Amino acid sequence: MSAIATPARQTASRQNSGGLSTKTINRIVIYGLLALFALFYLMPLFVMLVTSFKTMDEIQNGNMLALPKAPTFDPWLKAWGETCVGLTCAGIKGYFWNSIKMVVPAVLISTMLGALNGYVLTKWRFRGATLVFGLMLFACFIPFQSVLLPMATILGSLGRFGVSLQNSVGTSFGLGNPTVNLVFVHVVYGIGFTTLFFRNYYEAFPNELIKAAQVDGASFFQIFRRIMLPNSMPIFVVTVIYQFTNIWNDFLFASAYAGTGDAMPMTVALNNVVNTSTGVVEYNVNMAAAMIAALPTLIVYVVAGRYFVRGLMAGAVKG
Amino acid sequence: MAFLEIDGLKKRFGNVDILKGIDVELEKGGFLVLVGPSGCGKSTLLNTIAGLEQITEGEIRVDGRAINDLHPSKRDIAMVFQSYALYPNMTVAGNISFGMEMRGVPADERQKAIDKVAKVLQIGHLLQRKPSQLSGGQRQRVAMGRALVRDPKLFLFDEPLSNLDAKLRVDMRIEIKRLHATTGTTIVYVTHDQIEAMTLATKIAVMRDGEVQQFGTPAEIYNNPTNLFVADFMGSPAMNLIPATIATSGNALSVVLQREAREPITLPMANAPAGLSAFQGKPIIFGVRPEALTDPEGAERNASNIATADLHIEVVEPAGSDTFAVTNLGGKGVVARLRADANIQPGTNTPLAFNLTKAVFFDPATENRIR
Numbered sequence: 001m002s003a004i005a006t007p008a009r010q011t012a013s014r015q016n017s018g019g020l021s022t023k024t025i026n027r028i029v030i031y032g033l034l035a036l037f038a039l040f041y042l043m044p045l046f047v048m049l050v051t052s053f054k055t056m057d058e059i060q061n062g063n064m065l066a067l068p069k070a071p072t073f074d075p076w077l078k079a080w081g082e083t084c085v086g087l088t089c090a091g092i093k094g095y096f097w098n099s100i101k102m103v104v105p106a107v108l109i110s111t112m113l114g115a116l117n118g119y120v121l122t123k124w125r126f127r128g129a130t131l132v133f134g135l136m137l138f139a140c141f142i143p144f145q146s147v148l149l150p151m152a153t154i155l156g157s158l159g160r161f162g163v164s165l166q167n168s169v170g171t172s173f174g175l176g177n178p179t180v181n182l183v184f185v186h187v188v189y190g191i192g193f194t195t196l197f198f199r200n201y202y203e204a205f206p207n208e209l210i211k212a213a214q215v216d217g218a219s220f221f222q223i224f225r226r227i228m229l230p231n232s233m234p235i236f237v238v239t240v241i242y243q244f245t246n247i248w249n250d251f252l253f254a255s256a257y258a259g260t261g262d263a264m265p266m267t268v269a270l271n272n273v274v275n276t277s278t279g280v281v282e283y284n285v286n287m288a289a290a291m292i293a294a295l296p297t298l299i300v301y302v303v304a305g306r307y308f309v310r311g312l313m314a315g316a317v318k319g
Numbered sequence: 320m321a322f323l324e325i326d327g328l329k330k331r332f333g334n335v336d337i338l339k340g341i342d343v344e345l346e347k348g349g350f351l352v353l354v355g356p357s358g359c360g361k362s363t364l365l366n367t368i369a370g371l372e373q374i375t376e377g378e379i380r381v382d383g384r385a386i387n388d389l390h391p392s393k394r395d396i397a398m399v400f401q402s403y404a405l406y407p408n409m410t411v412a413g414n415i416s417f418g419m420e421m422r423g424v425p426a427d428e429r430q431k432a433i434d435k436v437a438k439v440l441q442i443g444h445l446l447q448r449k450p451s452q453l454s455g456g457q458r459q460r461v462a463m464g465r466a467l468v469r470d471p472k473l474f475l476f477d478e479p480l481s482n483l484d485a486k487l488r489v490d491m492r493i494e495i496k497r498l499h500a501t502t503g504t505t506i507v508y509v510t511h512d513q514i515e516a517m518t519l520a521t522k523i524a525v526m527r528d529g530e531v532q533q534f535g536t537p538a539e540i541y542n543n544p545t546n547l548f549v550a551d552f553m554g555s556p557a558m559n560l561i562p563a564t565i566a567t568s569g570n571a572l573s574v575v576l577q578r579e580a581r582e583p584i585t586l587p588m589a590n591a592p593a594g595l596s597a598f599q600g601k602p603i604i605f606g607v608r609p610e611a612l613t614d615p616e617g618a619e620r621n622a623s624n625i626a627t628a629d630l631h632i633e634v635v636e637p638a639g640s641d642t643f644a645v646t647n648l649g650g651k652g653v654v655a656r657l658r659a660d661a662n663i664q665p666g667t668n669t670p671l672a673f674n675l676t677k678a679v680f681f682d683p684a685t686e687n688r689i690r
Contacts, residue, residue: 206402206404208400208401208402208404209404209406211366211369211371211391211398211400211404212398212400212404212406212465213406213417214370214371214390214391214392215369215370215371215391215392215396215397215398215418216392216417216418216421216465217391217392217418217421217422218392218417218421219421222421226406226417227406227408230408231406231407231408
């Protein structure tokens with residue numbers, strides 16, 4: 001009875017809507033809203049970009065949203081090589097490299113440690129493995145602010161130890177160096193997240209592969225290097241993107257532990273560029289500096305983004 | 320002294336006994352099949368032989384050497400896993416030679432060994448592919464190749480055919496049997512499929528709840544089951560296990576089977592086992608395999624003790640090679656196996672022949688065989 005009635009009702013409603021079905025209207029509304037949101041989010045980026053290519057005259061006299069009349073690279077060059085960060089006027093390039101020197105080791109070390117932790121927590125389960133994992137997971141919920149002072153104390157002690165090493169052995173092994181300090185802080189803070197990522201990925205990794213490798217005579221680290229790591233590409237990319245973005249964008253730790261001096265990372269330097277008050281505020285240079293500061297994370301997303309989505313889905317659907 | 324000896328092996332997880340004292344041995348070049356329902360401990364037993372799980376008590380010896388404390392790689396064994404466990408990031412050649420690589424075998428020797436195995440298994444054209452580019456049967460071959468290339472003392476197979484479709488499974492079964500015959504290797508094989516067990520094994524260990532129920536050749540297991548579980552588990556269609564009573568007629572014993580709505584059948588037992596006389600007037604379980612219950616013309620000619628009885632046929636199942644007829648005895652469905660072209664109609668009363676030489680008896684209280 002109802003099976004006959006339903007198609008009849010559908011035909012009726014289609015005729016009532018007069019050509020434009022509800023489905024089409026829904027689509028228009030959804031895409032319209034999405035376009036609006038996209039516009040809202042892209043607007044600042046657009047303003048930044050066009051401003052960074054304008055001369056100061058054009059900025060002061062023209063419309064903020066207008067395209068540059070005579071596009072110029074000068075603000076970018078100035079931001080990179082000449083602008084004043086605090087009292088030194090040598091551009092942001094040194095600080096850009098500072099950030100790279102901090103981010104690359106921090107990302108690689110924390111990712112590798114996370115992979116190793118995940119491997120041990122899933123494939124070499126020991127008594128209390130779940131508890132250990134729970135505690136590591138807890139690290140993900142500790143707010144940055146609460147770590148600041150204790151960490152400063154620890155870094156201070158490490159620095160003093162570095163000085164005494166320097167006096168006795170002749171080298172401090174990097175202890176007390178602000179970049180090394182930041183790498184240390186980010187590795188410690190990142191391990192909770194990277195372990196979580198890798199543990200969940202390896203949880204679904206077939207145990208029989210490990211058994212087969214054991215029978216084949218592979219050692220603990222051989223199994224890790226030859227079997228686990230080559231099959232971890234998706235989660236590896238996810239972790240690297242996540243860690244890279246977090247560490248590159250970090251301002252709190254950077255300003256607290258390397259807020260002054262030559263080891264200052266990009267984020268702190270950018271803040272100082274914008275806050276330097278000598279004469280006119282050079283908006284174009286500031287915008288260019290901000291773009292340069294944002295570029296690495298953008299590049300990482302573009303290059304590895306498709307793996308990012310794939311990796312996030314990887315654990316969800318089996319097969 | 321046997322090649323593989325397992326003595327009083329026990330395995331405990333916490334206070335749960337997984338394996339409760341296993342004693343099994345296998346001669347060199349033998350094919351031991353561990354068979355049983357899920358959770359009977361057969362895979363655990365295999366893993367303990369492989370060294371992937373520690374044992375609580377007992378000893379495992381291969382070629383006279385105790386191996387139970389050695390690392391898996393030091394035991395001179397190779398294993399084929401249920402999921403094949405091929406390394407997805409390596410080519411077929413890489414998979415096959417990984418074990419040799421880990422043992423530091425030089426590259427040219429590895430290549431020779433790969434070529435040899437590839438020839439035996441006919442996977443030469445697949446060597447540069449990744450496992451994801453192979454079909455199920457090809458993966459199975461590669462997994463066997465990885466085991467074969469090592470030339471170990473002992474091969475372990477963990478349900479290797481259970482992921483294949485029915486036809487391929489039969490093909491690979493024959494291939495494994497051929498491989499065993501040509502290479503003369505010693506194999507321990509785990510399966511839950513009793514047909515695989517019967518067809519492949521030189522020795523079968525039927526397991527249940529961490530204990531070996533019966534250990535013997537396939538023929539022994541099939542014809543002389545020691546208890547109800549083995550009788551029921553081995554054979555397809557399963558053995559008919561009919562509740563019955565023992566009566567005396569003259570000085571011979573006879574088996575009384577209840578029929579529906581008719582007088583019971585009495586089958587005279589000329590060669591009854593000695594233990595059966597103690598059960599006069601008591602209930603027993605009468606076991607007869609479907610092929611020992613057939614049409615009188617199809618009955619085995621040289622069997623010494625054949626009794627014929629009229630049975631009411633409820634269902635007839637023509638299976639092509641045989642015809643199965645279902646009747647009811649002692650309140651249970653009983654399957655008879657007839658010739659393919661047997662003229663039999665459901666709903667009729669048809670005379671069927673019991674081959675009583677093949678009949679077995681069980682004590683319903685202990686479930687053990689009455690001998």
